[in-house]
Amino acid sequence: MLTLREKYYDFDQISSKVFKCRRDDQFFTMKIVSILNEENQANNGVPYWIIREISILKELDHINIVRLIDVMTDGPDLFLVFEYLDNEFQADFLKNPKMFMYPQMKKEFLYQILNTVAYLHARKILLRDLRPENILVNVRTQVLKIALFGAARTFEAPLEAYSSSVGCLSYRSPEVLFQFGCEKYSTPNDVWAVGCIFGEMLLHRPLFSGPSDVELLDEIFTLLGTPTEETWPGVTSICGTCALMGPPQQPKDLAKEFPMLNPDGLDLLSKMLCLCPNYRISAEDAVKHPYFKGV
Amino acid sequence: MDRENAVMGGVREGEERGVRVTRAMARAALGWVSASSRPSFKKECKNNSRTALADVSNISRKSQARGGYKKTNTKGSSNVSIQVLSTQEDVRAELAKDLSTISMVQTHDAIVERPEDTELVQPSMSVMAGPLLSMQNSMKSDEILSPPNKDIDMITEKLKLSERLGIVDIDSVELKDPQVWSSYAPDIYNNIFVREFERRPLSDYMDKLQQDITPSMRGILIDWLVEVSEEYKLVPDTLYLTVNLIDRFLSQSLVQKQRLQLLGVTCMLIASKYEEICAPRVEEFCFITDNTYTKAEVLKMESGVLNLLHFQLSVPTTKTFLRRFILAAQSSYKVSYVELEFLANYLAELTLVEYSFLQFLPSLIAASAVLIARWTLNQSEHPWNSTMEHYTNYKVSELKTTVLALADLQLDTKGCSLNAIREKYKQQKFKSVANLSPKPVQSLFEAQVKTVNDAYVKTKY
Numbered sequence: 001m002l003t004l005r006e007k008y009y010d011f012d013q014i015s016s017k018v019f020k021c022r023r024d025d026q027f028f029t030m031k032i033v034s035i036l037n038e039e040n041q042a043n044n045g046v047p048y049w050i051i052r053e054i055s056i057l058k059e060l061d062h063i064n065i066v067r068l069i070d071v072m073t074d075g076p077d078l079f080l081v082f083e084y085l086d087n088e089f090q091a092d093f094l095k096n097p098k099m100f101m102y103p104q105m106k107k108e109f110l111y112q113i114l115n116t117v118a119y120l121h122a123r124k125i126l127l128r129d130l131r132p133e134n135i136l137v138n139v140r141t142q143v144l145k146i147a148l149f150g151a152a153r154t155f156e157a158p159l160e161a162y163s164s165s166v167g168c169l170s171y172r173s174p175e176v177l178f179q180f181g182c183e184k185y186s187t188p189n190d191v192w193a194v195g196c197i198f199g200e201m202l203l204h205r206p207l208f209s210g211p212s213d214v215e216l217l218d219e220i221f222t223l224l225g226t227p228t229e230e231t232w233p234g235v236t237s238i239c240g241t242c243a244l245m246g247p248p249q250q251p252k253d254l255a256k257e258f259p260m261l262n263p264d265g266l267d268l269l270s271k272m273l274c275l276c277p278n279y280r281i282s283a284e285d286a287v288k289h290p291y292f293k294g295v
Numbered sequence: 296m297d298r299e300n301a302v303m304g305g306v307r308e309g310e311e312r313g314v315r316v317t318r319a320m321a322r323a324a325l326g327w328v329s330a331s332s333r334p335s336f337k338k339e340c341k342n343n344s345r346t347a348l349a350d351v352s353n354i355s356r357k358s359q360a361r362g363g364y365k366k367t368n369t370k371g372s373s374n375v376s377i378q379v380l381s382t383q384e385d386v387r388a389e390l391a392k393d394l395s396t397i398s399m400v401q402t403h404d405a406i407v408e409r410p411e412d413t414e415l416v417q418p419s420m421s422v423m424a425g426p427l428l429s430m431q432n433s434m435k436s437d438e439i440l441s442p443p444n445k446d447i448d449m450i451t452e453k454l455k456l457s458e459r460l461g462i463v464d465i466d467s468v469e470l471k472d473p474q475v476w477s478s479y480a481p482d483i484y485n486n487i488f489v490r491e492f493e494r495r496p497l498s499d500y501m502d503k504l505q506q507d508i509t510p511s512m513r514g515i516l517i518d519w520l521v522e523v524s525e526e527y528k529l530v531p532d533t534l535y536l537t538v539n540l541i542d543r544f545l546s547q548s549l550v551q552k553q554r555l556q557l558l559g560v561t562c563m564l565i566a567s568k569y570e571e572i573c574a575p576r577v578e579e580f581c582f583i584t585d586n587t588y589t590k591a592e593v594l595k596m597e598s599g600v601l602n603l604l605h606f607q608l609s610v611p612t613t614k615t616f617l618r619r620f621i622l623a624a625q626s627s628y629k630v631s632y633v634e635l636e637f638l639a640n641y642l643a644e645l646t647l648v649e650y651s652f653l654q655f656l657p658s659l660i661a662a663s664a665v666l667i668a669r670w671t672l673n674q675s676e677h678p679w680n681s682t683m684e685h686y687t688n689y690k691v692s693e694l695k696t697t698v699l700a701l702a703d704l705q706l707d708t709k710g711c712s713l714n715a716i717r718e719k720y721k722q723q724k725f726k727s728v729a730n731l732s733p734k735p736v737q738s739l740f741e742a743q744v745k746t747v748n749d750a751y752v753k754t755k756y
Contacts, residue, residue, distance in 0.1 A: 044576055044577050045564065045568075045577055045593070045594045045597045045598075046568070046597060046598070046601060047568075048568035048569070048574060051565065051568050051569055051601070051606065051608065052568075052569060054606040055569065055606050055607065055608040055609050056609065058605070058606060058607055058609075059609045071606070073598075121482075122482035122483060122486065123483070123486055284482075
């Protein structure tokens with residue numbers, strides 16, 4: 001059996017735990033996970049998120065999901081080898097409008113993200129931490145890849161309670177911020193994150209960026225209006241809601257906030273950013289939306 | 296971008312959802328005859344030295360695809376065969392050719408014709424490696440078995456038939472707390488029904504492989520693990536996954552009896568990490584064994600188990616199916632019937648301890664548990680109706696062997712001394728369902744029960 005150094009070479013550090021490497025004229029991304037040091041749950045064996053990540057990735061075969069190529073060990077370290085992708089979605093695309101080479105490109109990227117989320121949901125997988133940093137792009141083929149499944153987990157129908165302290169704050173849904181329904185959040189949580197990414201693709205800045213739960217909720221309600229029993233049944237019964245909701249606010253006109261969007265685009269965005277998780281569009285329905293006609 | 300190429304398994308615009316994957320379809324595609332029988336996964340027992348955590352990729356290697364193993368379909372169309380060829384392109388071409396010859400599929404022994412304009416999507420498959428029935432390389436058949444269906448008339452006809460047969464739509468929002476409702480449930484369970492054939496433990500590993508341990512030792516271990524799961528308040532999924540990991544490991548690796556408990560706690564550690572919000576720490580699992588094993592031993596075993604099982608932990612268990620089937624069973628009642636849920640769960644958990652139940656598919660055990668639970672709680676009507684048959688994909692006659700075996704287990708005809716599950720379900724929080732008097736089940740199969748299949752045969756889609 002080949003050792004790590006025999007199998008892969010030309011290591012080039014991308015970040016503290018991520019390297020670019022080569023094998024047979026092909027590039028790969030290598031993620032190093034230390035199993036036995038204090039940083040990783042103080043010697044508690046293979047971290048739970050690694051067990052989930054590898055297990056979930058092994059179930060998936062999809063053009064828009066980063067492929068796990070290999071898993072190797074070397075002493076106390078675990079090496080996860082993934083296919084290599086050259087561009088980060090956030091750093092290269094969202095912050096640089098010129099990277100979107102033609103108008104249809106944003107629509108195509110959004111379609112790919114939604115299609116991937118629908119694929120995952122149909123396979124009992126919640127992403128829970130979908131954000132631009134976890135999306136990579138192959139610039140040559142214009143194919144997006146979702147990476148880093150550490151926060152992902154399988155779910156059951158009916159859905160059990162899962163930890164609510166997941167996901168980057170900016171892309172966290174109102175029901176998670178509220179810890180609505182005893183943490184029984186579900187597939188709509190991922191759709192909300194896609195809605196936030198859609199907004200970010202259009203504005204080239206995060207749609208919501210509050211530094212805390214309360215401030216983030218305030219930003220959300222400033223744009224989308226404060227929820228009521230009509231728009232979100234049961235919202236007033238949530239413990240501590242009054243303090244979180246602040247003064248009532250009316251929703252803004254999305255057409256003015258996103259003048260670059262056509263009516264179909266506005267309709268899709270509003271359905272993905274619906275405050276009530278039960279009324280929010282599913283990823284499966286979103287990919288069939290008229291906005292994607294011609295993609 | 297060409298949407299054909301955009302996503303494998305994605306939903307294209309204007310397409311209706313694919314035909315529901317039935318058990319018969321899954322069996323037909325995989326070449327298996329009996330729902331309750333399982334493929335005989337014979338593995339050579341060689342003491343090959345393994346590199347830790349090797350070979351866990353989610354892509355197939357071309358070097359693996361060798362030979363001309365041929366599996367002929369015994370249930371579906373007789374002229375269909377799937378042959379493993381040396382390249383991915385050949386596999387795809389062969390599959391496309393074979394699939395194009397299928398004009399009909401069987402569901403519940405009735406013929407369902409495929410309309411001429413139904414498009415069969417060429418599956419995007421990895422290279423199929425080795426024999427089709429090997430544990431690690433089972434073919435992914437969900438892509439093959441769900442051809443998208445554009446025939447609106449056919450769908451309308453199906454809906455009318457469902458109404459006529461009294462099949463309740465258990466996924467409609469009105470029936471559930473909307474917060475836990477998922478529009479993906481049908482898709483999820485279509486995938487799960489196919490995947491339950493994969494990664495199953497051998498049902499005869501005690502005879503074929505193990506030399507130092509016995510079924511009774513396995514039973515003692517699992518009975519103790521039930522107590523551990525209660526002690527640490529672990530979710531049921533953790534217990535079911537633990538048992539699955541133990542059996543899959545024992546199907547492939549020789550274990551000495553003094554290491555069996557180590558395997559048990561290690562599998563529970565792994566299952567906890569996968570399923571729990573907050574898993575117990577390694578030290579707690581060492582403590583629960585009275586420190587028989589050191590932390591280092593548990594961690595070494597963890598690496599060994601994950602390596603041998605290739606990190607493949609996403610497996611459908613009996614509990615996975617129970618959720619769905621209990622929901623279908625509850626649809627008959629105006630209010631939630633918690634006794635039904637507890638009793639079905641109790642019966643299903645009893646099978647975990649019993650080695651002989653490895654011969655049955657998880658869905659078969661789940662369906663049988665629900666049938667007995669319904670019958671125990673209410674003998675005024677037959678426990679198997681069209682809704683149950685529709686969602687479980689089992690006719691009542693197909694459940695007979697498992698139901699009788701499970702009824703014996705409930706009656707404790709062997710006088711089993713392992714009582715952790717019985718004691719657990721005698722508690723008031725489970726409505727003391729373990730104290731309920733079992734009802735004779737033989738009568739369920741003596742009378743010729745008129746089922747939904749009669750209507751299936753008469754109705755041509």
